[in-house]
Amino acid sequence: MNALTDKQYIQYSRTMLLNDIGETGQLAIINSQVAIIGLGGLGQLVVQYLAAAGVKHFMLVDHDVVALDNLPRQLLYSEADIGQHKVSVAKRTLSRLYSNVYVNAITDKLTETNVIEFSKRLNTETLVFDCTDNFVARHVINQLCVNQGLTLISAAISAYQGQLFCIDFGAKLSHEKQHGCYRCLYPVDIDIKQTCSQQGVLGPAVGVMASMQALVGLQHICNTFTQYGVLLRFDALTLQWHQAKMNRDQQCTLCQQAQLQGYAHEC
Amino acid sequence: MNVNQPSQSINVMINGVAETLKGHVIISELLILKQLPINAVAIVVNDEVLPRSRWNHVMCQHDDSICVFSAVAGG
Numbered sequence: 031m032n033a034l035t036d037k038q039y040i041q042y043s044r045t046m047l048l049n050d051i052g053e054t055g056q057l058a059i060i061n062s063q064v065a066i067i068g069l070g071g072l073g074q075l076v077v078q079y080l081a082a083a084g085v086k087h088f089m090l091v092d093h094d095v096v097a098l099d100n101l102p103r104q105l106l107y108s109e110a111d112i113g114q115h116k117v118s119v120a121k122r123t124l125s126r127l128y129s130n131v132y133v134n135a136i137t138d139k140l141t142e143t144n145v146i147e148f149s150k151r152l153n154t155e156t157l158v159f160d161c162t163d164n165f166v167a168r169h170v171i172n173q174l175c176v177n178q179g180l181t182l183i184s185a186a187i188s189a190y191q192g193q194l195f196c197i198d199f200g201a202k203l204s205h206e207k208q209h210g211c212y213r214c215l216y217p218v219d220i221d222i223k224q225t226c227s228q229q230g231v232l233g234p235a236v237g238v239m240a241s242m243q244a245l246v247g248l249q250h251i252c253n254t255f256t257q258y259g260v261l262l263r264f265d266a267l268t269l270q271w272h273q274a275k276m277n278r279d280q281q282c283t284l285c286q287q288a289q290l291q292g293y294a295h296e297c
Numbered sequence: 298m299n300v301n302q303p304s305q306s307i308n309v310m311i312n313g314v315a316e317t318l319k320g321h322v323i324i325s326e327l328l329i330l331k332q333l334p335i336n337a338v339a340i341v342v343n344d345e346v347l348p349r350s351r352w353n354h355v356m357c358q359h360d361d362s363i364c365v366f367s368a369v370a371g372g
Contacts, residue, residue, distance in 0.1 A: 068372050070372050071371075071372055072372040073372070161372050162372050163370065163371050163372040164370055165368070165370040168370055185372065186369040186370050186371055186372055187369060187371055187372065188369045188370065188371035191366070191367070191369050192369070193369050210346060210348065214346070214348050215339055215346055215348075216339060216368045217349055219336065220336060220337060220339075220368050221336040221337040222337065222367070222368045222369075222370055227371070229371070231371060236372075261341075261346060263366065272341075272364065273344060274341040274344050274345055274346050274364070275344060275345045275346065276346050277345055277346050277347070277348060278348070279348030279349070279350050279351075280348075280350065281348075281350040282348070
């Protein structure tokens with residue numbers, strides 16, 4: 031699409047009133063392609079914000095079904111949806127609420143063995159949201175984005191601790207400006223116990239992280255985002271945010287491999 | 298945050314709490330001193346993530362602000 035309809039001018043007028051977004055930014059949102067992996071507390075809200083903002087092309091990935099204990103924080107679903115795949119419910123609801131939305135609903139579990147096959151379904155412009163609930167999946171998604179040069183927007187929360195970052199792995203940066211990846215931050219052998227199912231979580235705290243993910247995503251699409259490679263940590267108890275630059279681990283084999291591939295492409 | 302020799306006693310902030318460290322303390326030693334689980338945390342020193350492969354090589358410096366936090370994976 032290269033021009034908005036009259037209805038879209040009215041529908042998205044508040045977004046376009048922002049000087050740095052305008053009609054160009056709104057068209058970028060409408061023409062964007064998004065993959066959301068994990069349709070739990072984070073993903074179900076990210077997809078709603080993005081669809082409401084005008085995103086039309088979604089790939090939604092989650093093998094999980096709606097359960098009763100999801101409902102306090104996963105507002106896209108209702109009791110009538112219990113037992114149904116989350117991505118199927120999301121597709122149905124989004125198609126009802128928003129016109130011309132295309133949803134590719136995938137109920138396969140993304141794993142290390144199928145990640146290469148999965149990557150063929152994405153193009154270089156696909157914006158990837160990691161909204162999963164486990165460490166293994168997060169490493170697989172990180173690997174996918176590093177190897178494919180994609181932009182990754184990752185959020186996580188457990189108990190009162192939230193974490194968020196956005197890295198554009200396709201950006202050509204000088205050596206000193208290169209960001210670390212998820213593996214540079216958390217090596218694969220890290221001992222992790224903080225998941226929502228083990229530690230609990232408050233629905234609105236999940237919502238804060240999901241809203242931030244959607245906000246970062248829209249800013250990236252509109253070329254207004256500047257905080258790439260910055261880890262944001264949110265304490266939902268004290269309501270404080272902390273920032274840190276994500277440095278590359280010079281011993282990260284994933285980053286080294288991607289760098290070598292980059293050199294090979296340039297040659 | 299560098300590998301220079303610090304003075305005998307230095308003041309640092311660890312997760313927002315002022316602490317005094319005696320002697321030359323590298324980051325991995327600090328974790329042991331504070332009884333923090335080395336395999337379950339990430340570290341930020343002066344607003345920059347310090348990758349784990351550097352923990353044995355970086356010495357705590359006077360006025361360092363050190364944050365130690367757990368990995369979070371829930372969603």
